Amino acid sequence: MNESIAKLKNALASVECILIGAGAGLSTAAGYDYAGARFLKYFSDFHARFGIEDIYSGGFYPFPSREMFWAWWSRSIYINRYAPLPGDVYGNLLHLVAGRDYFVLTTNVDHAFQRVGFEKERLFYTQGDFGLFQSSTPHGASARKTYDNEEMVRAMLTAQGFTFDEDGTLLLPTDGAPAMEIPTALIPYCPDDGAEMTTNLRADASFVEDAGWDAAAARYTDFLAHTERKRTLLLELGVGMNTPGIIKYPFWRMTASRTDVTLASVSLGTAFVPDEIAAQSIVIDADIAEVLRLMA
Numbered sequence: 001m002n003e004s005i006a007k008l009k010n011a012l013a014s015v016e017c018i019l020i021g022a023g024a025g026l027s028t029a030a031g032y033d034y035a036g037a038r039f040l041k042y043f044s045d046f047h048a049r050f051g052i053e054d055i056y057s058g059g060f061y062p063f064p065s066r067e068m069f070w071a072w073w074s075r076s077i078y079i080n081r082y083a084p085l086p087g088d089v090y091g092n093l094l095h096l097v098a099g100r101d102y103f104v105l106t107t108n109v110d111h112a113f114q115r116v117g118f119e120k121e122r123l124f125y126t127q128g129d130f131g132l133f134q135s136s137t138p139h140g141a142s143a144r145k146t147y148d149n150e151e152m153v154r155a156m157l158t159a160q161g162f163t164f165d166e167d168g169t170l171l172l173p174t175d176g177a178p179a180m181e182i183p184t185a186l187i188p189y190c191p192d193d194g195a196e197m198t199t200n201l202r203a204d205a206s207f208v209e210d211a212g213w214d215a216a217a218a219r220y221t222d223f224l225a226h227t228e229r230k231r232t233l234l235l236e237l238g239v240g241m242n243t244p245g246i247i248k249y250p251f252w253r254m255t256a257s258r259t260d261v262t263l264a265s266v267s268l269g270t271a272f273v274p275d276e277i278a279a280q281s282i283v284i285d286a287d288i289a290e291v292l293r294l295m296a
Helices: 002-014 024-029 036-050 066-082 089-097 112-116 150-160 211-226 248-257 275-280 288-295
Strands: 017-022 101-106 123-125 128-135 197-201 232-237 261-267 281-285
Touching (some): 002 261, 017 211, 024 089, 024 288, 101 211, 232 248, 261 288
Parallel strands (some): 017 232, 232 261, 261 281
Antiparallel strands (some): 128 197
C-alpha cells in the first residue's frame, strides 16, 4: 500500500483540479456504520421485536403504524445527519483539498462534507439530504420544495425519551427503554399540500429536486466544463455498485477519454478499475480512514 500511497500523493501534488466522488464507504470509514454495535445501541428494541439487522434494511420495513415508522426514522435521521461525526476521516480529506480547485459529487445523504467545513458551493448531494423532508405526494406548491426537519426530528426523539448532550450526541433514556412510537400529533405533514411528509431521499420518481439541488447540479456541470482540459484527479472514495451510473461509470468514461486524467479508486473490498484504464489509475484496496491519515 505504501507504493500506492506515494503515487496518490504525487498525483495530488501535480494535478490542477480534483473531483471527489464519494459513496457510502466513505461515511462507513468515518464511523457512520449502519450495523453492529452502533445499530444495536439505538435500535435494539426494533431488532428484538422485528429481527431487523441494520439501519439500511430497517428503512424498508413495513412497520405496523405510522407512529412506529416515525419513531424508527427519527432515530435514523438524527444519528446519521445531526449527531457528531466520529473520527477524523472528513477532516483529513478537507485538509488534502483545502485551497485547491476541487468539487465533491456524492451519493451520501448525511451532509458530512458541509458539516466539517467543505465549501457549500463545491458540493453536489445527488441523492438528497437526511436533513430535509418533502411531501410524500409533491404537487402544486410542494412540487419543488423541501423542508428543514431538525426541529421535528428532535421533538420525535424527545417524545421517545431520548435526550441530547451539549455536542448533540443522542442519549438513551436513563429510566428504561425508549418508546417505539411517537405521539400521533408529531407525524409531520406538508404545510403546502397537507400530505404526510417523507424523507428527501431518491427512492422513486417522487423525489423532489428543489432549487438548491438544481443550483448544485449546475455548479457541477460548470466544474466539468472549466476543468475539461486541465490535469485532473478523480478521487473515488468508498463507491460501490449500488448506483454506479452516478459516480463510477462517469469516472471510468472520463478517464478513458482524457489523457490528462488520473483516477484513484480507494475503498475496502470494492476498489476496482477496468483493465482499459489501469495505466491511468491508482487502486487502493484498504481502509479509507487509514489511507487519508497516511496522506495527511
